Amino acid sequence: xxxxxxxxQHVADTHGSAALLGLAVTAFGQTATPDxxxxxxxxxxxxxxxxxxxxxxxxxxxxxxxxxEYVGGFNVFRHYSxxxxxxxxxxxxxxxxxxxxxxxxxxxxxxxxxxVPAVPKDRYYVMQLIDLFTYNFGYxxxxxTGFDAGNYMIAGPAWKGEKPDGIAKVFQAExxxxxxxxxxxxxxxxxxxNVKAIQAxxxxxxxxxxxxxxxxxxxxxxxxxxxxxxxxxSHDFIGYINFLLQFAQPTVPSEKELMxxxxxxxxxxxxxxxxxxxxxxxxxxxxxxxGDAKAEMGKVAKTTLSSNGLFGSRDLLKDxxxxxxxxxxxxxxGNSLEEAWYGGFVGDGSKPTLLRFDADNxxxxxxxxxxxxxxxxxxxxxxxxxxxxxxxxxxxxxKYGKDKSLTIYLGHTSPGKGKESNWLPTPKGKYSLVARVxxxxxxxxxxxxxxxxxxxxx
Numbered sequence: 001x002x003x004x005x006x007x008x009q010h011v012a013d014t015h016g017s018a019a020l021l022g023l024a025v026t027a028f029g030q031t032a033t034p035d036x037x038x039x040x041x042x043x044x045x046x047x048x049x050x051x052x053x054x055x056x057x058x059x060x061x062x063x064x065x066x067x068x069e070y071v072g073g074f075n076v077f078r079h080y081s082x083x084x085x086x087x088x089x090x091x092x093x094x095x096x097x098x099x100x101x102x103x104x105x106x107x108x109x110x111x112x113x114x115x116v117p118a119v120p121k122d123r124y125y126v127m128q129l130i131d132l133f134t135y136n137f138g139y140x141x142x143x144x145t146g147f148d149a150g151n152y153m154i155a156g157p158a159w160k161g162e163k164p165d166g167i168a169k170v171f172q173a174e175x176x177x178x179x180x181x182x183x184x185x186x187x188x189x190x191x192x193x194n195v196k197a198i199q200a201x202x203x204x205x206x207x208x209x210x211x212x213x214x215x216x217x218x219x220x221x222x223x224x225x226x227x228x229x230x231x232x233x234s235h236d237f238i239g240y241i242n243f244l245l246q247f248a249q250p251t252v253p254s255e256k257e258l259m260x261x262x263x264x265x266x267x268x269x270x271x272x273x274x275x276x277x278x279x280x281x282x283x284x285x286x287x288x289x290x291g292d293a294k295a296e297m298g299k300v301a302k303t304t305l306s307s308n309g310l311f312g313s314r315d316l317l318k319d320x321x322x323x324x325x326x327x328x329x330x331x332x333x334g335n336s337l338e339e340a341w342y343g344g345f346v347g348d349g350s351k352p353t354l355l356r357f358d359a360d361n362x363x364x365x366x367x368x369x370x371x372x373x374x375x376x377x378x379x380x381x382x383x384x385x386x387x388x389x390x391x392x393x394x395x396x397x398x399k400y401g402k403d404k405s406l407t408i409y410l411g412h413t414s415p416g417k418g419k420e421s422n423w424l425p426t427p428k429g430k431y432s433l434v435a436r437v438x439x440x441x442x443x444x445x446x447x448x449x450x451x452x453x454x455x456x457x458x
Contacts, residue, residue, distance in 0.1 A: 032264040034285040040265045041235075041289025046239040046297065047258070047321045050134040050328035055244060056227045057332060058179055063224040072108040075206070077182070079199040082355055083189045086383035090205035093331075093379045096390050097370050097436060098124070101182030101199055101441035108219035108247075113167070113210040116140060117201035118149040124185035124367045125198065126339060127152065131175040131380060132244055134328060135314045136336045140173035141153030143366065143439050144341060145169070153179065153207060157250065164211060174314070176247040181333050182342045185438075188393055202259070206244060228333030233294075235286045239273035246270040253320055263343040297322070301329055306343065312336040343451045344433045346376070352457035361402035364449050366439030368393050371408060376430045384425035397421045415457060 007017045032040055060067040062074055068090070071078035080103045086096035105112045119125060126141030139145070140152050150168040156176040163170050179406075186193050195426065204238070207217045225243060232240055248271040251259050259268070266273060267287065275283060300322055310327035311334040317323055329332060334342070347353055355371075356419060363369035370392030375382050381389040391398070400406050409415040409423045410433065422439060436453050443449030 013423050017359075030264065030266050030282050032282070032285075034281050037265060037285035038292070039315075041286040042293040042296070043253060043258075043321075044241070044262050044265060044267055045290050045293035046264075046325050048237050049293075049325040050321075050332075051132050051295070052232050052237055052240045053246050053328040054130075054132065054134050054179075054241060056229065056232065056334060057229050058104050058177075059224055060316060061102060063353055064226075070398055071102045071104065073179075074104055075112055075204055077101050077103045077180075077202055077204060078123055079182075079196070079200075079202075081190060081192055081196045081199060083186060084381060085143070085387075085389070086381045089380060093372075093374055093383060093432075095183075095436075096186065096372065096381075097197060097368070098126075098185050098394075099199075099439070100181030101127075101180070101202055103180040103183065105154060105178050105180065105204070106176065106219065107154065107178065108161075108175065109206075110216050111155040111159055111207040111378055112171075113199075113203075113205050113207055114140060114152045114154060114180070114202040114297040115205070116145075116150055116152070119147050119198060121147055123147075124183075126335075127202075128181045128333070128335060128339070129171055129173070130181060131173045132247055132334055133175065133314075134311075134324060134332065135174070135317065136312055137173050137314070138176075139336070139337075139339060147442050151210070157281060158247070161323055161331075164207070165374065166210070166451050174248055174252060176249075179333070188396075203282040204292065233290075235275055235283060235290060236273070236276075237290070240270065241267060242271045242273055252314070253262055256331040258319075276361070297325060297329065300326060304330065307331060307334050308337050310334060312428070337440065337445055340440070341435075341437040343435040344371075345435075345451075345454060347410060347426065347454060349410070349412040350429050352409070352413065352415060353454045354457045355408040355454055356451050357396075357452055358407040358410075359401075361449065361452070362406060363393070363437045363451075364441035364443045365393070365439060366441060367438045369435070369437045370394070371424060372434050372436070373410070373426055374422050374432045374434065375427055376432055379432060382425065382427050382431065386423070386425055388421070388424060391422070391424045409457065410454070411457065 030037065060069045061071045064070055079098045084096050088094055100127050114127060124142055126139060126143065128136055129138035131137050153167045153170045155170060155172045158173055184198055186195050198379060215351055249269055304326045306396050310323055310330060372390035373382055374380060405423060409419055410426050412426050412428045414420055415423050435446050
């Protein structure tokens with residue numbers, strides 16, 4: 001990665017700190033011994049994995065107009081309203097429950113106000129606020145803030161002041177750039193226009209416009225480095241994390257000692273990085289540390305069988321950077337457990353299967369739940385004659401037993417005409433079933449409720 005020297009001056013301009021500028025300049029000269037460099041590089045790579053993986057997504061969405069993922073720049077929403085079908089191949093494991101609304105905010109110049117409409121009691125929506133480290137630092141939505149309309153201010157780490165009039169709540173982030181991942185419930189293809197009408201009322205505006213006050217001076221232009229996955233997973237990860245750290249100032253107290261250690265490797269906010277100028281022995285030590293980090297992450301990934309608990313606030317995850325990395329490795333931007341529970345299994349469609357929920361063991365959802373089936377290995381929706389790609393408590397015609405139990409049938413062939421209302425068709429071979437519980441109750445959150453084990457259909 002080319003040296004990002006212009007960003008060093010940006011840090012000083014933005015935060016007015018000559019001391020910080022000095023740190024960025026001196027940190028480029030590595031002071032760690034080779035043995036130290038290897039140990040520090042391993043720790044730094046695990047620390048950096050999630051924010052860099054996130055950058056691989058949001059840099060395209062917010063800064064690359066030619067990318068199909070582009071949302072329109074910063075401080076604007078891009079809404080997705082369609083019901084996914086097997087013909088949609090642009091994303092894997094598509095979610096037909098809650099179409100997305102994406103936005104990335106640049107909070108350097110001033111806070112941004114998120115306005116949401118009132119929604120009926122049968123309409124679920126959530127706005128998940130994600131910082132550059134991938135922490136979920138706030139939520140707006142029916143679970144967290146209710147069904148009424150409201151205005152919510154999102155501020156960067158340098159903002160100071162009182163909550164303005166007309167603002168229901170202030171969310172202050174640790175980083176100057178943050179993401180919003182909105183989800184609005186969709187109840188079948190005939191509900192799309194209703195979802196569009198709600199999405200059209202999600203609004204983003206600068207605080208000065210909301211208050212009708214003068215605009216502040218614009219923030220400086222940023223030269224966003226192109227994301228290269230090969231570089232991001234090599235010693236050049238240092239260039240990316242140095243670039244990203246400039247948007248996370250001041251350093252949170254719990255990481256000051258860590259950042260002092262990382263500085264021995266040349267890691268600092270806005271510091272330049274050019275691997276060709278690093279002593280070969282030191283660079284080899286950094287490469288060893290990166291390899292060691294990947295090996296440890298690989299071991300942990302094999303034993304991380306659920307995504308529940310991998311996502312949340314800094315208060316929840318503390319300084320457990322391996323868990324943060326696993327969240328990014330398993331799937332970026334997952335909801336905190338209090339918002340949604342995820343589970344599932346891999347099945348074989350050639351072996352007809354059933355899932356039986358006893359009346360007192362139905363998915364414990366405040367809002368709704370679903371089971372969605374995906375093909376393997378590509379993880380797309382499975383084309384079938386019923387055009388049924390998921391099933392759940394909102395499925396029309398779903399039949400419960402006399403004892404109020406529920407049986408779901410999974411298989412490539414029909415379980416019989418009397419059972420097709422509860423049939424989720426599968427391919428002949430392997431498939432992945434993903435369960436989602438929105439607004440999980442205590443049983444799902446503490447693990448006392450579990451998805452029933454699949455049973456052979458006799």
